[in-house]
Amino acid sequence: MLRVLLIPAAMLALLTGAMIWSGAASYQRADFVFINRGDINTLDLNTISWLQDIRMAYALWEGLYTLDPHTLEPVPGCADPIERSDDGTVYTFHIRPEARWSNGDHVTAGDFVFAWRRMLEEPGDYTYLLHYIKGARDYQKAFGEGRRCDFSAVGVRAVAPKILRVELEHPVAFFPALCAFPPFFPMHEPSMRPFRIVDKTTGRVSYDPAFTRPPNLVSNGSHRLEIWEFHKRLRLVASEYYWDRKNVRSRVIEMLSFADPRTAFLKYETGGVDWLADLSAEDAGDLLARGRKDLHVFPGFGTYFYSLNCLPRLPDGRPNPLADVRVRRALAMALNKKPITDNVGRLGQPVATTYVPPGVFAGYRSPAGLPYDVERARQLLAEAGYPGGRNFPQLSILFNTEGDHRFIAQIVRKQWHDALGIDMELCGVEVKTFRTRLHGRDYAVARASWIGDYDDVSTFTDKYLSDSDNNDAAWTSAQYDDLCRRAAREPDQQRRLELLARAETILLEEAPIIPVYHYVNAYMFREGVKGIPLNPKNMVIFKAVEAPRP
């Protein structure tokens, strides 16, 4: 008898033990609670690249410039005043005397030199943005190849503990916007020192990323990281040493991690969250149709498009019909995008004829782009040698099977079949394979998208430079490159924008991409929640957020 009872008794004992082991803890509601888009991937500024991580970086760090909490325009951050030389190539940053790290240390020019040097020596996704700094590209290359290199040749110098001088390769009108972008934020070397790893053979230094976890992480932003429970939550507490602490509205901010957007939405619905930063398109579409007042849909900072491989040969060695600009233009002009935004997007996404989302960059006049014109498309295809789609080789549309990409691909295929008489095969793969094939140009037609990073048109146009790593279409145009390069060096902002608009016109006319729609962002927050700008850049400066509490 006893033996029979032994099993349940053991199970109960184990359960009790496990409950203690798993660390039961009760929640105390923070001053501001939000659900980010997915979980945090990394808080190492070197490798940061996901939207949710970048969002978090704005709470924890502050650059030489930061973003205005309401307009998201770059404004002086932990440096003020900032001097710019007349030719626009030298910036002298006077770091605020009151700028401090979360452990009380002063923020110094050396902290920026350390962070930027590390970015060049241990490159990450955004290292290329540092190449505007004089000598940075050469230094990174030489260091990476193990050649002798001297960091003093790079145009970053701490001329005094609180004075940083930066010399650029050429005038960069949007350098303030870059300085307000997390890969340009400073890092606190003394707190990272215990995590230093020196490679025995090469002598190279790297850091165990555990330095990003509390209590190790020392940051200089409005908040410091107090708790990071994996896949559960991050708790930020206002930094006692932040120079602008009087304007910090919420002392304790909590980010909850949710793997399932539907559960996240239900959490918001039951009142546990002040701001829901991401919604599934399905939920957002339903709420929009129901006229929910706390749903905020506004233009986004990106474009969904179809990428056409422009290489002379297809991956399987056949001649590529898409190498002919007439074929690409025909495909672009035969696509009616309205049914896609109406039936799949459902959030009122604007139909795109341009690559750069219009209205996002002040003063930028978007070109018209190619119109929807089936007759002209048929003509172009016939001129290219495929009248009525005859002899057109079988190509496939590559997409990843997550989300709605399959539905969009089905609509595209049907439209091209009906309008041009060509048949495309659908090729859905999981996302890792998709990226590898897209980046390896191992496709004919692929769905693609681009989200801007910083406040300048070049964050879009740079993607299609001939030598850009991100030029998945393998499209090259000397004229386009020349216009973009001239724009990069042009100090006059209006002239720059004109040059970039001309570059975009060439891109759209030659159609290595077919813009489908511009993204919109969807947030949910109730009346009384403050400090969340409905700005395409999809960022929040956390010192300004505030939620009403009873």
Next chain:
Amino acid sequence: MMRYAAVRLIQFPLILAVIYVATFFLTWVIPGSPFERTERRVADAALKAMAERFHADDWRKFMAYYPLRALRGDFGQSMKYQDWSVTDIIRQSLPVSVTLGLFALTIAVFVGVATGVLAAVRRGGIIDSLSVGLALAGISVPSFVVASLLLVTFCVRLKWFSIGQWGTPADMVLPGVALSLLPMAYIARLSRVAMLDVLGSDFVRTARAKGLPRATVIWKHCLKHALLPVLSFLGPAAAGTLTGSFVVEKVFNIPGLGQHFVNSVLNKDQTMILAVVMIYSVMLLTFNLLVDLCYALLDPRIEVGAKAQ
């Protein structure tokens, strides 16, 4: 029995080594790079730097670096969540899954055995029909349906529990129930069949003929026989339940290990895949051994490790 256990324990490292190597080669051939995380193409220099940092630029380097460390419980950094070592992730998520799994198993064993035994005793009655219905529902209704129904009913409509939280015993109730249904259904069916078998056997008839009350016969003589098939099911079921469930953890937002089984493969997070597979393997081997040993405890006629005559 001790000898049997010792032999099995000696086999463990060999089996685990084979699993490790096989899993490693499978992860190596999955297409895609673990370091290309967004649609932005990472520069070759950065990709190379990251691969070198993870000793993943060459399979020989990987195999030379990780297995020995894994023996000490150090599986390296996660390739997807680079700020976290795999060991740290497991240290935070395994206790959560084990707690939830144990809770679910406890419900499953208690309710499943009780239902199965009652159904067998009252064969053909309402309880029997109910138990068959419960078993059928438990086996055929997918857990995401049950989990979503529980979430909407008890969290959104009735507001008895809060959503997506883990920390208090109350947070465990709904996911525990959702997770318990499948093993509960199996246990109910297994114990019902076994009980029916035992109830018809000679020694039960003899016991009843001696004048022993029915309850005593069932409780003292039949129950442990009915538990034997349940026990053999519990081995693999425990390994599966304690390491978490992808669906239940996702719907209830439980920070457990279950989601890593699927996500680590999607992310091609090689270090993480190897760690979760090894944990699962260790659990499976251990529970199977424990089950074998428990047989002897419940039924002295079974001599664990004895050679067939």
